[in-house]
Amino acid sequence: xxxxxxxxxxxxxxxxxxxxxxxxxxxxxxxxxxxxxxxxxxxxxxxxxxxxxxxxxxxxxxxxxxxxxxxxxxxxxxxxxxxxxxxxxxxxxxxxxxxxxxxxx
Amino acid sequence: xxxxxxxxxxxxxxxxxxxxxxxxxxxxxxxxxxxxxxxxxxxxxxxxxxxxxxxxxxxxxxxxxxxxxxxxxxxxxxxxxxxxxxxxxxxxxxxxxxxxxxxxxxxxxxxxxxxxxxxxxxxxxxxxxxxxxxxxxxxxxxxxxxxxxxxxxxxxxxxxxxxxxxxxxxxxxxxxxxxxxxxxxxxxxxxxxxxxxxxxxxxxxxxxxxxxxxxxxxxxxxxxxxxxxxxxxxxxxxxxxxxxxxxxxxxxxxxxxxxxxxxxxxxxxxxxxxxxxxxxxxxxxxxxxxxxxxxxxxxxxxxxxxxxxxxxxxxxxxxxxxxxxxxxxxxxxxxxxxxxxxxxxxxxxxxxxxxxxxxxxxxxxxxxxxxxxxxxxxxxxxxxxxxxxxxxxxxxxxxxxxxxxxxxxx
Amino acid sequence: xxxxxxxxxxxxxxxxxxxxxxxxxxxxxxxxxxxxxxxxxxxxxxxxxxxxxxxxxxxxxxxxxxxxxxxxxxxxxxxxxxxxxxxxxxxxxxxxxxxxxxxxxxxxxxxxxxxxxxxxxxxxxxxxxxxxxxxxxxxxxxxxxxxxxxxxxxxxxxxxxxxxx
Numbered sequence: 227x228x229x230x231x232x233x234x235x236x237x238x239x240x241x242x243x244x245x246x247x248x249x250x251x252x253x254x255x256x257x258x259x260x261x262x263x264x265x266x267x268x269x270x271x272x273x274x275x276x277x278x279x280x281x282x283x284x285x286x287x288x289x290x291x292x293x294x295x296x297x298x299x300x301x302x303x304x305x306x307x308x309x310x311x312x313x314x315x316x317x318x319x320x321x322x323x324x325x326x327x328x329x330x331x
Numbered sequence: 332x333x334x335x336x337x338x339x340x341x342x343x344x345x346x347x348x349x350x351x352x353x354x355x356x357x358x359x360x361x362x363x364x365x366x367x368x369x370x371x372x373x374x375x376x377x378x379x380x381x382x383x384x385x386x387x388x389x390x391x392x393x394x395x396x397x398x399x400x401x402x403x404x405x406x407x408x409x410x411x412x413x414x415x416x417x418x419x420x421x422x423x424x425x426x427x428x429x430x431x432x433x434x435x436x437x438x439x440x441x442x443x444x445x446x447x448x449x450x451x452x453x454x455x456x457x458x459x460x461x462x463x464x465x466x467x468x469x470x471x472x473x474x475x476x477x478x479x480x481x482x483x484x485x486x487x488x489x490x491x492x493x494x495x496x497x498x499x500x501x502x503x504x505x506x507x508x509x510x511x512x513x514x515x516x517x518x519x520x521x522x523x524x525x526x527x528x529x530x531x532x533x534x535x536x537x538x539x540x541x542x543x544x545x546x547x548x549x550x551x552x553x554x555x556x557x558x559x560x561x562x563x564x565x566x567x568x569x570x571x572x573x574x575x576x577x578x579x580x581x582x583x584x585x586x587x588x589x590x591x592x593x594x595x596x597x598x599x600x601x602x603x604x605x606x607x608x609x610x611x612x613x614x615x616x617x618x619x620x621x622x623x624x625x626x627x628x629x630x631x632x633x634x635x636x637x638x639x640x641x642x643x644x645x646x647x648x649x650x651x652x653x654x655x656x657x658x659x660x661x662x663x664x665x666x667x668x669x670x671x672x673x674x675x676x677x678x679x680x681x682x683x684x685x686x687x688x689x690x691x692x693x694x695x696x697x698x699x700x701x702x703x704x705x706x707x708x709x710x711x712x713x714x715x716x717x718x719x720x721x722x723x724x725x726x727x728x729x730x731x732x733x734x735x736x737x738x739x740x741x
Numbered sequence: 742x743x744x745x746x747x748x749x750x751x752x753x754x755x756x757x758x759x760x761x762x763x764x765x766x767x768x769x770x771x772x773x774x775x776x777x778x779x780x781x782x783x784x785x786x787x788x789x790x791x792x793x794x795x796x797x798x799x800x801x802x803x804x805x806x807x808x809x810x811x812x813x814x815x816x817x818x819x820x821x822x823x824x825x826x827x828x829x830x831x832x833x834x835x836x837x838x839x840x841x842x843x844x845x846x847x848x849x850x851x852x853x854x855x856x857x858x859x860x861x862x863x864x865x866x867x868x869x870x871x872x873x874x875x876x877x878x879x880x881x882x883x884x885x886x887x888x889x890x891x892x893x894x895x896x897x898x899x900x901x902x903x904x905x906x
Contacts, residue, residue, distance in 0.1 A: 229749050231858050234786070235851045237753045241760055241779075243844035248764030250836035251829050256814055260763050260776050263807065267783050270799075278790045283861040287874045290867070291881045293795055297802050298888045302895035304807045308814040309903035315818040316905075324830055433770070464868065468797040475805025479777065482812055486770060494816070501809060525868065 234275035241268035255311050255321045259304065266300040338621040340457045372449045372460055379596030380589055384411035386632075387639055394643040418588070421581035426489055429578070433487035438579065438586035441480035444473045445594035452600050453528045455610050455623030466527040467515055470601065471508070474556065477594070478504050484587075488578035496577075499650055500558075506657040507555035513665035514545040514552070517672040518605050521685070531609030539606040541686040544693045545668050546606040548661055553598045554638055555657075558591065595635060603630035667696060749789060756782030767828045769815050777808045791863045794871060 241264060248261030270293045277289020315321050343364070350360045385400065385408045392399025400407035425434055448470050450460035463469055478501055485497025519525055521541065522533035539546035579587065603609060607630045610616050610623035648656070671692040675685055730738045759782055762775030780803045787796035864870070874880045 228860055229745055229789075231856045232851055232854075233749065233753075234790075236848050237756065237786075239847040239851060240757060240844060243840045243847070244757070244760040244764055246843065247836055247840035248760075250840070251833035252764070253828055253830045254769060256811060256818070257763075257769060257772060257828070260772060260811065263776065263803075263811075264760050264763065264779065267780065267803070271783060271786055274787060274790045274792050274795065278792070278863070279856070279858040279860060282791075282863050285864075287867065287871055288881075290792055290795055290871055291874060291884065293792075294798065294875075295884055295888050297795075297798060298892060301802055301807055302891055304810060305899045306895050306902070308810055309899035311814055312817060312903050321818050430768075430770075433774075463793070464865070465793050465797050468794070468801070472797045472800035472805065475801060475809075478805065478809060482809065483774070486812075486816070498813075498816075501813070505806075505809070 231275060231279045234271060238268040238271040238275070241265075241271070253322055253324060255314075255323050255326070256308070258323065259307050259311070262307075263300060263304065266296060270296050339455060339624070340620070368460060373446060376446045376449050376593045376596065377589070380592040381411045383592050383596060383635060384414065385409070386635065390636065390639045391643045394640070414588070415585065418581055418585040421584075423581045423583065424578070426578050429489035430487050433483050434578070435583075437480055437484035437487055438583040440476065441484065442586050442590040442593065444476040444480075445590050445597055447473050448594075448597040448601070451527050452597070453531050453604060453609055454627050456616065456620050458624065459528050462526055462528050464524070464526045464529075467519060467525045467530070467605075470527075471512055471515065474508065477556075477590075480590075484579070490578055493577055503650075503653060503657075504556060506654055507552045507661075510548050510657065510661035510665040511552035511556065513662070513669050514549040515605065517542060517545050517665075517669050520669070520672050520676060521689075527604055527609075531604055531611065534608045534611065535682055536686045537606065537608035537611075541689045542668065542672065542693055543690075544664065544696055546602075548665050548668075549606065550602060550634075550637070552657075552661065553602060554641060555653075557594050557598050559595070559638055559642055595638070596631065599631040599634040599638070600627060602634045603627055607634070664696070664700065668693070671696065745789065748785075752782050752785040752789065755779075756786070769819075770812070773808065773812050773815060776811070777804055780804050780808065792867075794868050 245261045245264030245268060248264060249258050250261075252258050252261065273289050273293045273296065277287075277293075281287075281289050311321055314326060318325065320326070346367075347360055347364055350363060351357070355363075388410060389399040389407065400410045403409045403413045425431060451463055451466040451469055453459045481500050481504075482497055485493045485500070518530060518538055521538065522530040524530065524533065604627075609630075610627050612622075612626045616623050616626065672689060675688045675692055678688060679685055732738055756779050759775045759777075759779030763772045763779065766772045766775065780799065784796045784799045784804075787793070787799060875885045876882050
């Protein structure tokens with residue numbers, strides 16, 4: 227008897243909510259980014275679990291391709307996000323999001 | 332006779348049959364066989380340290396016309412044991428303001444990636460730890476954990492020199508990983524499989540004849556990944572006082588030491604697998620498969636000798652030269668090599684034809700590179716800016732002295 | 742309770758403990774290390790789901806590139822004086838409540854549905870099939886090309902934004 231699909235989905239949902247709490251409640255901008263990465267990973271687990279349990283029987287690989295695209299997008303977003311954080315740090319000498327709430331310097 | 336010729340595989344089968352004969356269930360037989368395999372691979376890795384430490388010291392010493400270590404046993408061959416005893420008896424120092432847990436975590440995970448690589452290296456027709464069908468990708472992915480261990484080591488030491496060294500290390504390792512992966516890709520295109528055993532089986536012609544440029548680039552990048560001279564900025568004693576390892580003493584330093592030599596051995600076997608034909612040797616392996624591990628080991632020793640030769644010969648590269656060498660020279664070159672490989676694979680389906688066309692493509696690539704360099708790199712006597720930088724101040728004339736040894740007119 | 746059940750429970754413990762370490766810790770460097778632990782646990786999940794290529798790509802891209810990038814950003818943006826006095830911002834209580842409520846809601850819905858699963862044997866040459874799928878005109882070549890353009894744009898953009906003036 228295999229691991230049922232709902233177990234994977236529950237773990238992915240828990241990971242998503244932990245990532246959501248991290249993204250919403252942390253003070254440091256880099257910690258917010260780490261929460262976002264956790265959310266993207268939970269989405270990947272979902273995609274691959276559905277691929278394995280539903281799509282693989284029909285011979286299609288769309289789950290894996292979609293997961294690769296999500297990893298690519300996450301990499302691009304992490305690179306640009308961290309570049310933004312470094313640029314902001316260079317100007318304002320802080321990465322605290324409470325201090326970054328005004329557009330004016 | 333068959334038992335002797337195919338000794339290792341037959342031995343494994345005989346032991347498994349023995350255990351099944353004792354009444355053990357099949358899952359226990361498999362478990363014991365796996366554990367024995369893991370122990371053997373670990374011992375092979377550590378034996379590499381014992382063999383290559385004296386080899387490095389003696390070979391580099393002979394190249395520099397000095398005797399090298401010659402006190403421990405005749406010819407100084409047990410120097411690795413002497414090093415081990417020295418490191419075991421040293422005091423373990425932890426810097427006060429550092430993060431203690433991180434300081435202790437780094438030596439724990441630095442030797443793991445180097446030893447994990449041994450799980451997917453082929454030692455013979457049936458002798459491989461685990462024949463993953465993404466073997467090469469596994470090796471590249473595990474190499475990135477080594478970078479992580481170095482970051483933790485540099486951060487946990489609470490020392491500015493460690494941090495500078497860590498930045499340089501990560502820059503260098505990430506920059507030299509890219510041409511390495513591109514050369515591996517060219518090999519994977521030719522072999523049509525990512526499993527290491529499949530790559531060895533597919534090499535009817537060894538790949539260093541088919542694509543020598545890729546072999547050379549891979550060797551350079553593998554040496555940079557293993558922090559060997561001439562690209563060893565981080566453990567340069569004259570530069571950064573041993574870099575990220577500066578706060579480690581005793582057994583923790585020994586872990587870094589072991590990791591470096593094990594990764595040297597693993598890299599050499601990897602080069603032998605990818606480019607030199609692995610366990611194949613002009614058909615000898617078909618006659619006597621028992622000799623296959625010896626063939627692999629012999630090729631690995633040859634590659635290690637080449638790496639030591641590089642170390643004894645070339646001076647160290649400056650850091651910005653190192654980075655521009657990788658990004659501006661190796662990356663475009665390996666990308667063009669990959670494109671040529673893809674093109675050649677489409678042009679013909681005959682294996683010998685593909686090999687010949689790829690060799691021709693590589694020769695054209697080298698010729699084009701030399702031509703481009705002749706045009707764009709300015710010669711010293713044609714570039715006024717360079718002349719100003721390297722110009723030597725004119726030496727003042729020495730006034731003549733007369734017979735009494737005094738200068739005229741003074 | 743077969744072996745795969747036990748392995749699943751161990752992997753989910755590793756992943757969720759790593760995730761909790763990310764969001765609850767105060768020391769940012771340790772949070773990054775817990776994030777790496779979480780990524781390794783997720784790579785284990787992918788192997789359990791018989792997508793080995795994706796597991797290696799996860800290790801290579803997430804652990805080898807993104808995590809190291811995050812650690813570099815932590816090292817470069819650290820003021821040498823004070824640690825974070827308070828790691829949580831003003832709205833942490835509402836964030837906790839809403840995340841917990843969302844989790845309960847999702848788990849409740851997920852356990853109710855009767856998922857239509859057909860578990861079959863995955864053919865052994867998925868890597869070849871994946872390669873063909875990514876470049877064949879009637880499958881996913883457009884996705885592949887657009888994501889490569891996306892990576893190029895991100896690369897150029899990150900270099901320009903983070904450049905020293």
